[in-house]
Amino acid sequence: MTVLVTGGAGFLGHHLVKLLLEEGKEVVVFDNLWTGSAKNVRHFEQHLGFTFVHCDIRERLPDVGHVEQIYHLACPASPDRFEESPVEILETCFQGTKNIFDLGVKCGARVLIASTSETYGDPLTSPQSEQYRGNVNCFGPRSCYDEGKRIAESLAYAYHHKHGLQVRVARIFNAYGPHMQLHDGRAVPNFISSAMEGHSIVVYGDGNSTRCFQYALDCVEGLHRLMNSDHDLPVNIGSDVEMPIGLIADMVARVVAEKMGHADCVDVTFLPQREDDPTQRQPDIGLAKRVLGWAPKIELEEGLDRTVNWFLAEKVVASGSRRAVGGAITPGRL
Numbered sequence: 001m002t003v004l005v006t007g008g009a010g011f012l013g014h015h016l017v018k019l020l021l022e023e024g025k026e027v028v029v030f031d032n033l034w035t036g037s038a039k040n041v042r043h044f045e046q047h048l049g050f051t052f053v054h055c056d057i058r059e060r061l062p063d064v065g066h067v068e069q070i071y072h073l074a075c076p077a078s079p080d081r082f083e084e085s086p087v088e089i090l091e092t093c094f095q096g097t098k099n100i101f102d103l104g105v106k107c108g109a110r111v112l113i114a115s116t117s118e119t120y121g122d123p124l125t126s127p128q129s130e131q132y133r134g135n136v137n138c139f140g141p142r143s144c145y146d147e148g149k150r151i152a153e154s155l156a157y158a159y160h161h162k163h164g165l166q167v168r169v170a171r172i173f174n175a176y177g178p179h180m181q182l183h184d185g186r187a188v189p190n191f192i193s194s195a196m197e198g199h200s201i202v203v204y205g206d207g208n209s210t211r212c213f214q215y216a217l218d219c220v221e222g223l224h225r226l227m228n229s230d231h232d233l234p235v236n237i238g239s240d241v242e243m244p245i246g247l248i249a250d251m252v253a254r255v256v257a258e259k260m261g262h263a264d265c266v267d268v269t270f271l272p273q274r275e276d277d278p279t280q281r282q283p284d285i286g287l288a289k290r291v292l293g294w295a296p297k298i299e300l301e302e303g304l305d306r307t308v309n310w311f312l313a314e315k316v317v318a319s320g321s322r323r324a325v326g327g328a329i330t331p332g333r334l
């Protein structure tokens with residue numbers, strides 16, 4: 001079976017491509033390396049079943065022959081990028097997704113889209129089940145992503161009704177793990193990079209906003225189960241262990257300090273809450289448990305330990321060989 005993964009050089013893309021190759025699938029990756037990295041796919045290059053195509057899904061897509069399944073992950077996911085490139089993100093969510101759906105119709109492929117907990121906006125109810133319709137500001141600084149992903153969901157069901165496209169919709173809640181960019185902008189890598197570099201950790205707000213963080217391997221296992229299930233309505237994929245961000249900052253500071261042999265943890269600096277930053281978030285994962293038999297397995301302590309180990313190892317490699325990070329990649333097979 002040939003599987004296409006858009007955004008396969010991204011953080012979650014990396015873990016998903018690895019899982020699919022280990023399963024014996026032929027994997028084609030589409031990525032323009034906007035927020036992904038060549039490093040995230042370079043070690044797949046000797047795999048005969050792997051093909052990398054450098055392309056932008058907003059443009060006319062290259063011919064890749066027949067594919068049976070498409071995981072559509074391509075889109076920046078860090079709130080820092082939402083403020084930098086809102087128009088490009090909207091184009092990716094609409095035109096990019098439309099191009100992928102057209103390819104799905106042409107090939108008769110099933111398409112899974114990476115939707116998001118951001119479709120619930122700043123939720124007024126907790127936990128958030130798939131029935132909750134959300135509280136999204138349609139013109140705020142995060143709206144390109146929130147509304148972009150909402151229109152991607154709408155487009156998925158429009159293609160299903162009009163063209164019979166088989167769609168799967170995963171609403172992914174906060175994920176973290178190895179292969180995120182150190183300066184990605186999201187909380188976990190930001191906290192790790194500040195602690196590693198001895199800078200104060202920045203927490204927006206008073207530290208009481210909550211999130212539930214899932215480890216990358218759990219997340220891609222959930223995507224894989226959803227793709228191969230019969231359930232064609234949106235499903236939350238996330239951890240339901242809710243924690244204040246201030247506590248997560250403290251945990252990261254402690255883990256990094258222990259591993260680097262520092263006696264003291266770094267300080268935490270509090271800055272004003274960012275506009276429209278959700279104050280609480282916790283998925284109801286009852287549906288995923290029921291229809292996919294899925295729930296996250298890796299606890300936050302264990303996941304943070306593995307993630308910090310990975311970032312520290314990357315730092316040693318980078319300082320040892322001074323090799324380029326995220327450099328240009330040649331189109332075609334890696």
Ligand SMILES: O=c1ccn([C@@H]2O[C@H](COP(=O)(O)OP(=O)(O)O[C@H]3OC[C@@H](O)[C@H](O)[C@H]3O)[C@@H](O)[C@H]2O)c(=O)[nH]1
Pocket residue numbers: 077078079115116117118145172173174175185186187188190191202203204205209211245274277278
């Ligand atoms: O350096 C930082 C970064 C983030 N934060 C805070 O930590 C919380 C989590 O922030 P993140 O940037 O990791 O992620 P957010 O929850 O804001 O958005 C994410 O939600 C789920 C996704 O689908 C997306 O990846 C992204 O939109 C927010 O309250 C944010 O303000 C900090 O306090 N300091």
